[in-house]
Amino acid sequence: MPNSNDEPGTRETGRVELAVVGAGPAGLAAAVTAADHGLDVVLLDAAAAPGGQYYRSPAEGLGATRPGALHHDWPTFTELSARLAAHRDTGTIRHLTGHQVWTVERTGDGDWILHAVTGADEEVRTAVRARRMLLATGAHERQLPFPGWTLPGVVGAAGAQAMLKSGLVLLGSRIVVAGSGPLLQAVALSLTRAGARVPALVEAAGYGAYARAPRVLAANPGKAAEGARFAAELAGARVRVLSHRAVTEVHGDERVEAVTVSRVDRRWRPVPGTGRRIACDALAVGHGLMPQLDLAVAAGCGTRPGPDGTHAVTLDEQLRTTVPGVWAAGESGGIGGVELALCEGELAALSVVREIRGGVRGREARRAVALRRSRRRLRAFADLMGAVHRPGPGWREWLTDGTEVCRCEEVGAGRIRTACEELGAGDTRTVKLLTRAGMGWCQGRTCGFAVRELAAAHGGGQEPGGPDRRPLACPVKLSTLADLSGPG
Amino acid sequence: MRRTRARTPAELVGAAPETEFQLTFDGRPVRALPGQTIAAALWSAGILTWRTTRVHGRPRGAFCGIGACYDCLATVNGRPNQRACLLPAAPGDTVMTQEGDGHAELER
Numbered sequence: 001m002p003n004s005n006d007e008p009g010t011r012e013t014g015r016v017e018l019a020v021v022g023a024g025p026a027g028l029a030a031a032v033t034a035a036d037h038g039l040d041v042v043l044l045d046a047a048a049a050p051g052g053q054y055y056r057s058p059a060e061g062l063g064a065t066r067p068g069a070l071h072h073d074w075p076t077f078t079e080l081s082a083r084l085a086a087h088r089d090t091g092t093i094r095h096l097t098g099h100q101v102w103t104v105e106r107t108g109d110g111d112w113i114l115h116a117v118t119g120a121d122e123e124v125r126t127a128v129r130a131r132r133m134l135l136a137t138g139a140h141e142r143q144l145p146f147p148g149w150t151l152p153g154v155v156g157a158a159g160a161q162a163m164l165k166s167g168l169v170l171l172g173s174r175i176v177v178a179g180s181g182p183l184l185q186a187v188a189l190s191l192t193r194a195g196a197r198v199p200a201l202v203e204a205a206g207y208g209a210y211a212r213a214p215r216v217l218a219a220n221p222g223k224a225a226e227g228a229r230f231a232a233e234l235a236g237a238r239v240r241v242l243s244h245r246a247v248t249e250v251h252g253d254e255r256v257e258a259v260t261v262s263r264v265d266r267r268w269r270p271v272p273g274t275g276r277r278i279a280c281d282a283l284a285v286g287h288g289l290m291p292q293l294d295l296a297v298a299a300g301c302g303t304r305p306g307p308d309g310t311h312a313v314t315l316d317e318q319l320r321t322t323v324p325g326v327w328a329a330g331e332s333g334g335i336g337g338v339e340l341a342l343c344e345g346e347l348a349a350l351s352v353v354r355e356i357r358g359g360v361r362g363r364e365a366r367r368a369v370a371l372r373r374s375r376r377r378l379r380a381f382a383d384l385m386g387a388v389h390r391p392g393p394g395w396r397e398w399l400t401d402g403t404e405v406c407r408c409e410e411v412g413a414g415r416i417r418t419a420c421e422e423l424g425a426g427d428t429r430t431v432k433l434l435t436r437a438g439m440g441w442c443q444g445r446t447c448g449f450a451v452r453e454l455a456a457a458h459g460g461g462q463e464p465g466g467p468d469r470r471p472l473a474c475p476v477k478l479s480t481l482a483d484l485s486g487p488g
Numbered sequence: 489m490r491r492t493r494a495r496t497p498a499e500l501v502g503a504a505p506e507t508e509f510q511l512t513f514d515g516r517p518v519r520a521l522p523g524q525t526i527a528a529a530l531w532s533a534g535i536l537t538w539r540t541t542r543v544h545g546r547p548r549g550a551f552c553g554i555g556a557c558y559d560c561l562a563t564v565n566g567r568p569n570q571r572a573c574l575l576p577a578a579p580g581d582t583v584m585t586q587e588g589d590g591h592a593e594l595e596r
Binding site: 046048053058059060061062063064065066067069070120121140141150152153154155156158159160161162163164166167168169170171192193194195237254255407408409410440441442445446475 | 493494495496497498499500501502503504505506521522523524525527528529531532536537541542543544546547548549550551552553554555556557558559561564567570571573574575576
């Protein structure tokens with residue numbers, strides 16, 4: 001029962017059949033599918049409105065009459081939102097907005113308790129007790145450091161997109177988009193549609209690499225067509241697409257004034273003497289996405305490395321994790337995009353229904369078969385995409401000793417090199433203990449991939465297989481933590 | 489999706505915002521629209537920096553834009569370490585550049 005308001009403490013909900021974490025495409029699809037089949041569902045999400053990062057939309061007060069203008073496939077989202085609203089009205093789904101789940105624990109009788117905080121000051125703490133848990137926690141952007149990337153005016157490509165979609169703002173008027181991965185094309189197009197000039201899209205990999213998997217391409221004609229549409233529209237918006245190139249330096253004192261773009265070889269090694277300066281007032285940069293695994297790892301779910309170099313939750317054909325009672329869908333199981341997330345969300349929910357009922361009827365069984373087939377096809381494309389855009393080892397050569405790798409603790413590449421070469425660190429953990437890289441506010445979310453690669457290269461050591469472990473999915477106050485073990 | 493090219497994001501989505509309001513950043517007035525985060529309001533005013541780092545005192549602002557990197561920490565209404573990219577702006581908010589860990593006053 002809820003505690004009285006004048007007493008700090010945790011509000012607890014009654015036990016539900018299914019808790020879904022994350023209201024992005026996968027979580028939304030899962031929640032409404034489960035509710036369609038009569039399950040009582042709690043949907044927890046950190047944001048104020050459903051949609052996740054992909055279907056982020058302008059806040060209500062901004063009065064957008066055409067929110068879909070910033071999105072691909074907006075009707076899918078409006079349909080899911082309408083189903084969510086209907087289930088909220090009947091009480092089948094309790095949608096807890098603004099609830100950041102920071103940890104999960106299992107009770108003695110096999111239920112899950114999901115602990116969430118609400119508000120900038122963790123004013124409200126909530127504990128949701130659920131028989132089963134479905135994790136659709138999405139992804140965050142993968143970043144690689146380069147000289148000047150901490151200068152104001154350099155932002156994540158996904159971040160520029162998020163700020164545009166939710167706040168209708170641009171960080172500059174002449175924005176270079178750089179890094180690697182298909183997200184860059186979408187970001188460049190959004191920025192130009194919204195009035196910015198994008199002088200260049202700088203891609204470290206080459207799009208030609210997709211052609212090496214003709215069977216995967218043939219099975220996904222929609223993806224190839226989308227690529228062609230992007231290319232045509234980028235040309236129409238006068239965006240120069242520079243592949244096999246990378247931003248190797250950012251210029252400016254207090255903010256971005258220009259970037260140097262250099263040619264890179266197949267291993268992403270910058271080719272000396274090829275640098276060209278491009279004037280701009282901002283840089284939106286990203287090197288693909290990384291699954292957000294904190295809660296899955298906290299729950300004890302197994303993970304596996306993917307062809308893109310990130311770790312993802314290990315899933316079977318029924319989207320079950322290695323822990324009984326825990327399912328995952330969408331980017332948590334490997335970066336694959338919105339179409340795959342929608343497919344997996346629905347499939348995971350059907351799998352939960354199947355387990356509760358001990359089977360599903362004809363129509364649902366056929367639907368599940370079709371979804372599994374789509375999933376295999378889309379996962380094959382995702383694996384191809386991941387391999388094409390996986391950062392090559394040569395990126396390390398564009399670092400200088402002074403290039404900050406860990407933004408939080410301001411640790412330069414030189415200090416990490418010293419820790420590895422002179423002090424013998426050969427893995428992320430030892431580098432962290434010696435240099436504080438990854439020990440700051442973001443808990444290594446931003447620099448984790450880079451530090452891992454640097455440690456592996458310099459130390460020559462073998463990085464232990466798993467992803468970074470973060471017992472808490474976000475920083476919380478000590479009082480919130482203490483409340484876990486305190487009187488309920 | 490419409491393949492239009494607008495002059496501003498607001499024009500692109502046909503925004504008809506509710507009445508704008510004011511907050512202050514380091515004492516100077518900044519306009520914000522209802523629903524915008526602190527970071528969005530600051531970007532609109534051309535401000536990209538609202539924190540200096542603990543070690544080297546370097547300027548920082550929003551980076552990841554989704555609340556994951558904690559680079560955009562600001563002191564809002566006297567409370568340090570607020571993620572400006574997540575926190576909705578409210579009329580009369582006092583936003584201050586956060587220096588270091590934002591707790592300098594406690595250490596005095």
